[in-house]
Amino acid sequence: xxxxxxxxxxxxxxxxxxxxxxxxxxxxxxxxxxxxxxxxxxxxxxxxxxxxxxxxxxxxxxxxxxxxxxxxxxxxxxxxxxxxxxxxxxxxxxxxxxxxxxxxxxxxxxxxxxxxxxxxxxxxxxxxxxxxxxxxxxxxxxxxxxxxxxxxxxxxxxxxxxxxxxxxxxxxxxxxxxxxxxxxxxx
Amino acid sequence: xxxxxxxxxxxxxxxxxxxxxxxxxxxxxxxxxxxxxxxxxxxxxxxxxxxxxxxxxxxxxxxxxxxxxxxxxxxxxxxxxxxxxxxxxxxxxxxxxxxxxxxxxxxxxxxxxxxxxxxxxxxxxxxxxxxxxxxxxxxxxxxxxxxxxxxxxxxxxxxxxxxxxxxxxxxxxxxxxx
Numbered sequence: 001x002x003x004x005x006x007x008x009x010x011x012x013x014x015x016x017x018x019x020x021x022x023x024x025x026x027x028x029x030x031x032x033x034x035x036x037x038x039x040x041x042x043x044x045x046x047x048x049x050x051x052x053x054x055x056x057x058x059x060x061x062x063x064x065x066x067x068x069x070x071x072x073x074x075x076x077x078x079x080x081x082x083x084x085x086x087x088x089x090x091x092x093x094x095x096x097x098x099x100x101x102x103x104x105x106x107x108x109x110x111x112x113x114x115x116x117x118x119x120x121x122x123x124x125x126x127x128x129x130x131x132x133x134x135x136x137x138x139x140x141x142x143x144x145x146x147x148x149x150x151x152x153x154x155x156x157x158x159x160x161x162x163x164x165x166x167x168x169x170x171x172x173x174x175x176x177x178x179x180x181x182x183x184x185x186x187x
Numbered sequence: 188x189x190x191x192x193x194x195x196x197x198x199x200x201x202x203x204x205x206x207x208x209x210x211x212x213x214x215x216x217x218x219x220x221x222x223x224x225x226x227x228x229x230x231x232x233x234x235x236x237x238x239x240x241x242x243x244x245x246x247x248x249x250x251x252x253x254x255x256x257x258x259x260x261x262x263x264x265x266x267x268x269x270x271x272x273x274x275x276x277x278x279x280x281x282x283x284x285x286x287x288x289x290x291x292x293x294x295x296x297x298x299x300x301x302x303x304x305x306x307x308x309x310x311x312x313x314x315x316x317x318x319x320x321x322x323x324x325x326x327x328x329x330x331x332x333x334x335x336x337x338x339x340x341x342x343x344x345x346x347x348x349x350x351x352x353x354x355x356x357x358x359x360x361x362x363x364x365x
Contacts, residue, residue: 024255031251039244049242053250060254123239130236144201145236151203170197177232184231 012076020067027067031060037077037147038084044142045088047131051095052088059087074156081149081157085139092135122183129179137172144169191222200229277341284334291327 010018010026012033018026038059043052062083070079130138143149143157151169155162177184192215198204199212216223244250 024258027258028251028255031254032247035247035250036244039250040241043241043244049244053245057250057254057257061257061259064258119238122235126236126239130239145233151198151201166198169201173197173229173232176236177228180232180235183235184228 013072016067016070016072016076019064020070027064030063034077034080035060038080041081041084041142041147042088042091044130044146045085045135045138046092046095047127048095051091055087055091056084058091059084062087075153077149078153078156081143081147081153082159085143085158088139089135125183126180129176132179133172133175137168137175140165140168141172141176191219192216193222193225196222196226196229200226200233277338280334280337280341284331287327287330291323294323 010029012030015026015030015033019030035056039052039056042055042059043049046052046055059080063080066083070076130141133141139158140154143154144151149157151162151165154160154165158165160168192199192212195204195208195212199209204212216226245253
């Protein structure tokens with residue numbers, strides 16, 4: 001969504017400044033730029049694509065509502081991920097009774113010829129293992145492994161100390177290694 | 188061979204170590220097969236996690252349009268700031284109250300000393316000390332009452348402001364539904 005007055009040259013900071021003044025086009029451009037990351041984080045947190053998209057929409061509405069409390073001296077990405085993680089947790093709490101880990105859907109229900117049943121099964125096992133992690137461990141793991149945020153960025157996004165990021169990441173990896181032991185031996 | 192560096196390997200794997208420590212770990216890895224195996228497991232786990240691809244989501248433009256339809260009509264709200272005098276009011280009340288209490292107690296002690304050692308405080312009319320103390324006590328009670336009223340007013344003001352802030356999302360939701 002690139003409109004004439006939100007030219008591609010505009011960086012995030014300019015778009016945020018415009019959106020803070022009520023420019024919806026500028027906000028739309030911001031949504032376009034960050035949609036993939038936000039939906040992806042929420043999807044990795046809850047394992048359900050539909051739920052992830054709904055929660056991501058909710059997250060962006062929150063971003064719009066609180067845009068004026070965002071301070072430009074902090075990284076927008078960290079602020080956005082904080083809102084996304086909270087939206088994911090809210091969605092999980094709402095949907096928990098119906099969200100069964102063992103029935104998490106496969107990423108692509110219509111696999112192409114290159115996708116074997118074995119790789120699908122492996123992907124499902126990975127998703128289930130991630131879903132079994134407790135929420136505090138999962139969110140740190142997702143931000144590091146899938147979004148490739150630095151420890152500092154994760155600490156800023158979740159408002160936790162750097163040491164806590166490292167210890168949660170370590171615990172999450174230990175648990176995953178235990179769960180995915182067979183797959184790790186024969187990658 | 189030096190001691191194992193297992194506790195540094197996750198940070199090394201995540202490229203989070205400062206250069207000096209990184210060099211140290213790298214030189215250790217050259218000699219330690221056990222740590223190399225551990226690092227390989229960490230790398231293998233990261234690779235395994237990425238074998239679960241994300242599904243196809245709604246295209247960004249369409250998604251942005253959907254989000255825009257959900258946005259409240261009102262522009263993002265500016266965080267309201269309380270006037271400085273409201274924030275300073277409780278502190279000022281405490282300072283003024285403490286000063287008045289101290290002044291009254293000092294006055295009372297001087298008056299009491301005047302009664303006992305009339306030579307030291309002969310300038311005070313000793314026979315009227317009790318009346319003055321009574322007047323000061325009434326004044327003290329009046330001031331304390333005033334301070335409590337001011338405190339309550341401040342609390343009510345703060346609560347009203349906070350409540351108004353909390354109601355904003357509700358107003359936005361109502362506006363959206365209408």
